[in-house]
Amino acid sequence: MLRYVIRRILMLIGIIFVISIGSFFLIHLLPGNITAVIEGPGASPENQAKLYKLLGLNRPIYEQYFVWINNILHGNLGTSFISQTSVATTIGNALPIDLEMMFLSQILAFAAAIPMAMRSARKPDGIVDRFFSAGSFTMLSVPPFIVVILLVLFVTYKLGIPHTGPSSYVSLRADLIGNLESMALPAITLALGSFVIYFRVLRSDLIATLQEEFITMARSKGISQRRIMWRHAFRPSSVALLGAAGVNIGGLLAGGFVVQYLLNIPGLGYTLIASINTDDYLLVQGIVLVVSVGVVLINFIFDFIINIVDPRISRE
Amino acid sequence: MSVTPEKLLVVNDLSTTFATAGGPLPAVANVSFDLMRNETIGIVGESGSGKTVLSRTIMGLQPRTNVTVTGSVLLNGSEMVGTTESFKRGLWGTEVAMVFQDPMTSLNPVMRIGKQIDETLRVRLGMSKQDAKARAIELLELVGIPSPSQRYDAFPGQLSGGMRQRVVIAIALACSPKLLMADEPTTGLDVTIQAQILNLLDELKERLHMSVVLVTHDLGVVATRTSRIVVMYAGRIVEIGSTRDVFANHRMPYTRALLESSPKVSNASHTRLITIPGRPPNLLKLTQGCSFAPRCAYASDKCHQERPELQQADQPGHSFACWNPLPITRGDSAS
Numbered sequence: 001m002l003r004y005v006i007r008r009i010l011m012l013i014g015i016i017f018v019i020s021i022g023s024f025f026l027i028h029l030l031p032g033n034i035t036a037v038i039e040g041p042g043a044s045p046e047n048q049a050k051l052y053k054l055l056g057l058n059r060p061i062y063e064q065y066f067v068w069i070n071n072i073l074h075g076n077l078g079t080s081f082i083s084q085t086s087v088a089t090t091i092g093n094a095l096p097i098d099l100e101m102m103f104l105s106q107i108l109a110f111a112a113a114i115p116m117a118m119r120s121a122r123k124p125d126g127i128v129d130r131f132f133s134a135g136s137f138t139m140l141s142v143p144p145f146i147v148v149i150l151l152v153l154f155v156t157y158k159l160g161i162p163h164t165g166p167s168s169y170v171s172l173r174a175d176l177i178g179n180l181e182s183m184a185l186p187a188i189t190l191a192l193g194s195f196v197i198y199f200r201v202l203r204s205d206l207i208a209t210l211q212e213e214f215i216t217m218a219r220s221k222g223i224s225q226r227r228i229m230w231r232h233a234f235r236p237s238s239v240a241l242l243g244a245a246g247v248n249i250g251g252l253l254a255g256g257f258v259v260q261y262l263l264n265i266p267g268l269g270y271t272l273i274a275s276i277n278t279d280d281y282l283l284v285q286g287i288v289l290v291v292s293v294g295v296v297l298i299n300f301i302f303d304f305i306i307n308i309v310d311p312r313i314s315r316e
Numbered sequence: 317m318s319v320t321p322e323k324l325l326v327v328n329d330l331s332t333t334f335a336t337a338g339g340p341l342p343a344v345a346n347v348s349f350d351l352m353r354n355e356t357i358g359i360v361g362e363s364g365s366g367k368t369v370l371s372r373t374i375m376g377l378q379p380r381t382n383v384t385v386t387g388s389v390l391l392n393g394s395e396m397v398g399t400t401e402s403f404k405r406g407l408w409g410t411e412v413a414m415v416f417q418d419p420m421t422s423l424n425p426v427m428r429i430g431k432q433i434d435e436t437l438r439v440r441l442g443m444s445k446q447d448a449k450a451r452a453i454e455l456l457e458l459v460g461i462p463s464p465s466q467r468y469d470a471f472p473g474q475l476s477g478g479m480r481q482r483v484v485i486a487i488a489l490a491c492s493p494k495l496l497m498a499d500e501p502t503t504g505l506d507v508t509i510q511a512q513i514l515n516l517l518d519e520l521k522e523r524l525h526m527s528v529v530l531v532t533h534d535l536g537v538v539a540t541r542t543s544r545i546v547v548m549y550a551g552r553i554v555e556i557g558s559t560r561d562v563f564a565n566h567r568m569p570y571t572r573a574l575l576e577s578s579p580k581v582s583n584a585s586h587t588r589l590i591t592i593p594g595r596p597p598n599l600l601k602l603t604q605g606c607s608f609a610p611r612c613a614y615a616s617d618k619c620h621q622e623r624p625e626l627q628q629a630d631q632p633g634h635s636f637a638c639w640n641p642l643p644i645t646r647g648d649s650a651s
Contacts, residue, residue, distance in 0.1 A: 213421040220377055220416075221436045221487065222408035225401070231435070236426045310426050311471050 004307065004314040012300050016293055020072070023289045024065050027281050037279050038081045077286040082278050087286040090271065095290070097267040100172060101260075102252050104183055105190035106245070112191075113198035118229050120199075121206035132199070140196045148189045148262050155185065169265050186259045194248055201244045205237040212236075239310050246302030250295035323390075324495055324527045325351040325374070330387035330397070332366075332373045332551075338600045343369040345551045346387075351495070356521060356528040358538030358559070360574065361548035364596045367531045368417070370548065371497045374529070375412050376404040392494055409440045413488035414497040415517075418504040419480035423472040429483045430456075430468030436490040455486040460516060478509035485516065492524060499531045514541065535578045539563065544633070547571050550597050550607035553626060557634030567629055567641035570608045606639065614640040 034055070035048040056064060071078070077087035120129040139147075155161050170178035209215065210233055218232045257269025264270070268287055275283035307314045332344040344366045351357050359367050372378050374389050376396045389396040392411055396404060416422035424432055433452035437443045443451065449468070456464035459482040472480055481501065488496060498517060502510035518541055521528050532538055538545055538559065545562040547555040547570065555568040566572055576590040594611035606612070609619040618639050626635040630644060 213416060213418065214424045216377060217414075217416055217422045217484070217487075218424065220375065220408050220414045221440070222405045222410070222491075223435060223439045224405070227435075227439065232424050232427070236424070312425055312473050 001307070001311075001314050005304070008300060008303060012296065015296050019292045019296065020069055020289065021065070023285055023292060024068055026288060027285050028061075034081075034281060037281075072289070077289075078282040080275075080280050080283050082275075082280040082283075087282050090283060091268065091286055091290055094266060094268045094271045096172070097169075097265060098253060098256060098269070100179075101183060101186050101190065101256065101265065101267060102249060104187035105194060105252070106249065108187060108191035109194035109198055113195045113202060114234075117199050117202035117206055118234070120203045121210060121233075122225070122229070124207050129203075133203070136196045136199045139192055140200075144189055144193050145258050145262060147192055148185070148259055151185055151189060152263075182265070186256075186263050186265050189259050189263075190252055190256060194245075194252070197244050197248055198241055202237060202241045205240050206233055209233045209237040235309055239306055239313075242302050242306045242309065246299045249302075250298045253294050253298065254291050322352050323350050324353045324355075324392055325529075326388070326390040327374060328388040328390075330370070330373060330389060331385070332369050332378060333384045333386075335382040335384070336600070340384075341599050342602070343551050343599065344373055347548075347551075347553055348387075349546055349553065349556060351527050351529065353494075353527055354521075354525055355544070356518075356530055356542045358542035358545045359529060359531045359548060360533065360535055360538060360545060362533060362574075362592070362596055364599075365548040366551035367533075367548055368499055369551075371414070371499050371529060371531050375408070375414055375497055377408075377414065409436055409491040409493065411493060412495040412497060413491070413493035414499060415481075415485055415488050415501045417500040419472075419477055419484050420504060422484055423480055425472055428469050428471055429475070430470075432483070433487050433490055436487060440491050451490075452486075455490060456483070458489070458520070459483070459486045460512075461486075477505050478513065481505060481509075481513050482516070485513075485520070489520065489524065494526060496521070496526050496528045497531070498528060500533070501530075502537065503533075510537075517541075535563075535575055547574065550599060550602065552607065552637070554608065554638070555634075555636040556626070557629065557631065557636075561629070561631050561634040565629070565631065565634070565644060567636040567644070568608075568638045569612050569614050569640075569642060571636075572642060573611075606637070614642075616640055 033048070034057070035051045036043060038051060039047055052058060056067065075088055077091065079086050080090070083090075116132050120126075120132045123129060142150075170182045172179045206229075215228060215232060218228050223231075253268070255269070256267065257273055259265070260267045260270040261273055268291060272284065272287045272291075274280075275287065327350065328348050330344060330347045331342065334341040334343055347370060349357070359370065361367050369378070373385055374391075374396070376389070376399070378385060380401070385397050387397060391407060394407060394411070396407070423429065430449065430452050433455055434445075434448040437448040437451055438445070453464045453468055456467055461467050461479060461482050467475070467479075472483070475483065481504070485501075496517075501517065502513050505513060514537060517528065517530075520526070530538060530542060542559050544557065545555075545559050546553055547562065547566075547568065549570050555562060555566060555571045557565075562571060563575065566575070570592075573590075573592040577592055579587075579589060592611060597607050597610070603609075603620065605618075605620040605622060606615070606624055609615040612619065616639065622639075624637045624639050626637045628635055
């Protein structure tokens with residue numbers, strides 16, 4: 001187990017190194033001259049050349065990379081040329097919003113998916129299973145941007161609760177209830193998408209596990225059906241679920257921007273779109289780096305959890 | 317119907333039929349036998365003869381859906397057929413327990429073996445955590461697992477097949493069942509381990525005063541360990557009697573074929589084993605006649621048209637189902 005973890009950590013460092021190179025050069029692939037953007041329209045070529053030198057862009061590219069990575073390792077992601085604020089601070093303000101949104105949505109998704117998959121798997125193709133499966137399949141085929149719009153319509157017109165407006169987001173520190181109110185719709189939207197995946201993966205694995213001989217053996221001990229489901233069937237069935245959760249949560253970190261944009265939640269996704277629109281290169285670069293490292297870390301953590309859940313994996 | 321105290325198990329006209337896409341599949345048909353206290357009975361037959369389904373039906377462990385069970389199984393006075401799962405749950409573990417065929421698949425791979433033994437003790441006997449752990453370690457010791465308190469924390473994948481089967485036995489014995497169903501308990505194991513496990517079962521049976529139903533395809537296994545043998549073919553009993561009668565005075569050609577196909581120590585080395593021609597019948601397409609007739613050297617027209625019922629042989633307790641039984645004077649050439 002320890003050897004496995006060490007090997008994974010070494011791999012992780014390698015992957016993060018590759019990501020850092022990728023996001024560094026990503027900026028260099030962008031068309032246009034950075035100095036023209038900073039100086040604004042009508043900048044003289046002399047001033048541009050001066051700035052070019054000031055920024056160190058005349059130095060060899062590998063030197064630029066080492067300066068850049070050294071700064072990043074010291075927590076300095078640079079200062080935006082557009083807003084004149086530290087990129088690290090901007091990201092630091094946005095990231096907790098993503099984390100909270102993710103946390104809430106995943107709690108909701110698991111809380112619904114696990115008991116429903118348990119119930120479905122007990123009698124595959126029974127009435128309950130058919131109902132749940134059909135429902136989840138319907139949700140699977142509706143993309144989140146449609147779900148968001150339908151949810152907003154439902155909440156405002158059917159329930160009569162006014163929603164949205166550009167400043168609807170309330171920070172967690174300011175007001176807990178207000179924060180949860182503003183987070184409810186995005187969390188539910190993301191939860192629905194995650195729920196469908198978790199329910200389907202867990203259901204099919206549970207059905208397979210329940211065919212196993214050790215389940216019959218557990219039955220022969222005279223223990224309750226409930227105990228068989230939770231103590232014997234759930235854990236060996238949750239490996240694919242955890243794998244799916246790792247990929248999905250990583251995807252939410254990178255791909256939650258549609259929901260954030262539609263609902264005015266100033267998380268990383270929202271900030272990323274805004275920074276792309278304003279050519280804020282450094283901010284784009286910083287967010288890409290943070291999100292990529294985040295995705296890798298999340299997958300690493302889930303890999304680790306899977307190993308604890310199923311000790312057979314690291315043994316071979 | 318009351319049970320005489322000596323009889324722990326009375327199986328009467330038991331049938332198990334699976335509903336399949338191809339129609340009803342009679343895996344076990346009209347099986348009757350009984351079992352005394354402290355007795356070991358062997359159930360033998362080829363793969364697919366219905367042995368495993370029979371042993372699971374006796375225990376009430378058949379699948380929950382697409383299966384019909386008729387007849388009666390009286391276990392220590394309690395009827396098992398037609399009762400609810402929760403009623404049977406009250407008997408599983410304490411009255412009857414099962415040792416499964418393949419220890420590679422019958423233990424939960426992601427649960428420490430100690431927990432798998434504990435669970436039964438805590439749920440079924442209401443033991444405290446500490447008591448259950450102490451008892452579990454005792455049980456591991458009882459089934460011959462070295463350094464049991466360390467093995468308690470092992471996962472099944474860290475143990476060999478023989479060790480795992482010992483764990484399975486320990487789980488089965490946890491609540492001191494009166495009847496132990498052993499379904500091919502050595503099939504998944506190396507030959508050298510097989511004897512160890514069988515001897516262990518024998519020894520535990522004596523020590524704990526259990527009755528044992530030993531299901532196997534290997535007549536060598538049952539020869540010295542059982543007092544009576546049930547021979548099954550295509551879901552039916554074709555011969556039943558004391559172990560001595562079945563080995564020495566069998567009347568059913570199928571029993572002889574089974575005996576001849578098992579290797580004997582007295583054979584010269586490299587003796588070719590006699591095999592039974594053909595294969596077990598498709599249970600979806602059974603004829604009206606004897607199921608063994610298509611493979612039987614003695615089959616007559618009658619065998620193909622009418623199924624023979626079990627009939628009494630000369631010795632008490634010995635019956636066979638055959639229209640053209642083997643002559644009685646076969647003596648003890650077999651075994």
